[in-house]
Amino acid sequence: FFSLTTMSVASYETLPKYQPTPLPKCTLALVCLIQSVETLALLLTNAIIPFMVEDFFPEMPHHEVGFWSGSLLSILFVGQLLSVPFWGWLADHWGRRPVLFFGLAGLITFSACFGLSPTYGWALVARFMWGLGCGNTAVIKAYVSEITDSSNVGKAMGLLGMQWSLGQTFGPVLGGLLARPAQQHGQHHPFLNQTFFIKCPYFLACMVPVVLGLFIIVPAMMYLPETRPEHKPGSASYSRRASRPRTHSQAESLALSRSSHGSESHVQNIVGKRISNYVYIEPYDPNIDDMISDTEEGLGNSQVANVRSVLYDQRIIIAIALYALTETIYDVLDALLPIWMVNEKEQGGFGFNPTIVGAVLAIPGPVQLIWQPLVFPFLVITWGYRKVFFGSMLIFALGLAAAPFASLVCGPAYGDWLPILLVSLVNVVPGTMAITATCCAAVLINNVAPSHLKGQVNGVSETLAAALRVVAPVVFSIAFAEFSGKDAQWPFTYHSVFHVAAVWALWELFLCLSLGPDVEERKPSR
Numbered sequence: 001f002f003s004l005t006t007m008s009v010a011s012y013e014t015l016p017k018y019q020p021t022p023l024p025k026c027t028l029a030l031v032c033l034i035q036s037v038e039t040l041a042l043l044l045t046n047a048i049i050p051f052m053v054e055d056f057f058p059e060m061p062h063h064e065v066g067f068w069s070g071s072l073l074s075i076l077f078v079g080q081l082l083s084v085p086f087w088g089w090l091a092d093h094w095g096r097r098p099v100l101f102f103g104l105a106g107l108i109t110f111s112a113c114f115g116l117s118p119t120y121g122w123a124l125v126a127r128f129m130w131g132l133g134c135g136n137t138a139v140i141k142a143y144v145s146e147i148t149d150s151s152n153v154g155k156a157m158g159l160l161g162m163q164w165s166l167g168q169t170f171g172p173v174l175g176g177l178l179a180r181p182a183q184q185h186g187q188h189h190p191f192l193n194q195t196f197f198i199k200c201p202y203f204l205a206c207m208v209p210v211v212l213g214l215f216i217i218v219p220a221m222m223y224l225p226e227t228r229p230e231h232k233p234g235s236a237s238y239s240r241r242a243s244r245p246r247t248h249s250q251a252e253s254l255a256l257s258r259s260s261h262g263s264e265s266h267v268q269n270i271v272g273k274r275i276s277n278y279v280y281i282e283p284y285d286p287n288i289d290d291m292i293s294d295t296e297e298g299l300g301n302s303q304v305a306n307v308r309s310v311l312y313d314q315r316i317i318i319a320i321a322l323y324a325l326t327e328t329i330y331d332v333l334d335a336l337l338p339i340w341m342v343n344e345k346e347q348g349g350f351g352f353n354p355t356i357v358g359a360v361l362a363i364p365g366p367v368q369l370i371w372q373p374l375v376f377p378f379l380v381i382t383w384g385y386r387k388v389f390f391g392s393m394l395i396f397a398l399g400l401a402a403a404p405f406a407s408l409v410c411g412p413a414y415g416d417w418l419p420i421l422l423v424s425l426v427n428v429v430p431g432t433m434a435i436t437a438t439c440c441a442a443v444l445i446n447n448v449a450p451s452h453l454k455g456q457v458n459g460v461s462e463t464l465a466a467a468l469r470v471v472a473p474v475v476f477s478i479a480f481a482e483f484s485g486k487d488a489q490w491p492f493t494y495h496s497v498f499h500v501a502a503v504w505a506l507w508e509l510f511l512c513l514s515l516g517p518d519v520e521e522r523k524p525s526r
Contacts, residue, residue, distance in 0.1 A: 020151040027147055028156060030224050032163050033216045034104055035140055039167030041111050041209035047172035047361050048179045048202055049073060050338045051354055055201065056120040066339045068120070070477025073335050075124050079131025080466035087135030088459020096143045096455065097226045099135065101217065106133025108213040115206025118199065131466070138458035145446035145454060146227040153443055154380040155373070161439040162372035168431070169365020176358020178205035315448045316457065318515055322389065322508060323441035324465035328472045329504050330434035333400070335473035336480055336497065337361065337427060343484055350407065350419045360420060364428040371432055376439065384520045389440035390512045392433040397505035399430035404495040444519050476501065
């Protein structure tokens, strides 16, 4: 036993240092482009919705815009709530690739319809169909998890999160600049004074994601591979796996070492240390694939093969809840900021025009373009996804709690520069932290979900997020509109809306603490 231990420790000492697997650049680039178009479309339209509502109801008081804006924001998530489970199921049974194309086509179609909306009812239907026809968010997360491994998934998720930053950089700016073109630019560009642009003042803005989507869909159809696992030996994916060196997960390395050394406690001690510092790589061993294929063949009769039984796993439930809650509270912030900026100063707002609103909403984008690909991977490598999630949501909660005091310290003596600066900080700091936490939660979901059910598990997470996003932005917007129109004392002021959102974020910290450190390792492929 002593000689065996010495030999194993010597092998441990001679293992190569941690070397991340190179990312599949072309495939990841195409997926990121699809995500960037979706994000751009969503954030562009979110920035112009309060102004659309003002045009639909010109006699409406400013403090009532929040209710109708929140309803228009949330109806998209009603569509997602109804359709995302179907898209997740379809991705697992038919393939990720065709679902991505259908989703992109739906976005192109209904974004154009939304820009043509002549009435509030038309806009509601277009947003609903947009959510119904596009379920790519869940599928993209599953897709990225399948083209990466535990050594490079952090970097890939950082790049994927960066697409949100790109959308946040350009979406609100383009929405603010291209909305109401006749009113804003007709004096210098007479062709914008045509009747079409007067009747459809938001079509030009909504055409941006339409055009970009049309440019992306063709190369994606040509070069984007299918990644759906085939659960049978002899399939293409099985052959590809058998023909390359294997990067063993913790469980696979443990199984291999047990067969070689036979001492479970010794193996757990050695492998536990090795996994925390190294990627364990061996030449292809058919015994490992035989073990995996035996597991795959048994999945048909196994309780794990059923997505409903998978959801009894407490770790999966908590990871899904963290993702859905974080997505929702970030949407609440996105819904409140434009309304807050549009509101009159007497009602706790700032009275900004569309151009300033778009510019302020775009300011976090450049910060996140640096944060996501450079800072985020460093953070998760250093502290892990669970701790980074906890720290991000803590900062998010503190930022929201302090946000409403921005309007109290701004007075006529400071002009517009101080309000713009403070609102930008509210947007930058909590917004960046929310995106960081969302990326962490997405990785945790894919770490604990079985590989053959990732599409459906991610679909469940998006369904729960959609259900919450149907209600939460409307409720918070209504509360903001109700409280901002009254001269009352806390808690019956618009301050309490931000404070409730902060408490929401703090509640997520307790959920995060209930996850064990084992969620940092990806669940073995089956």
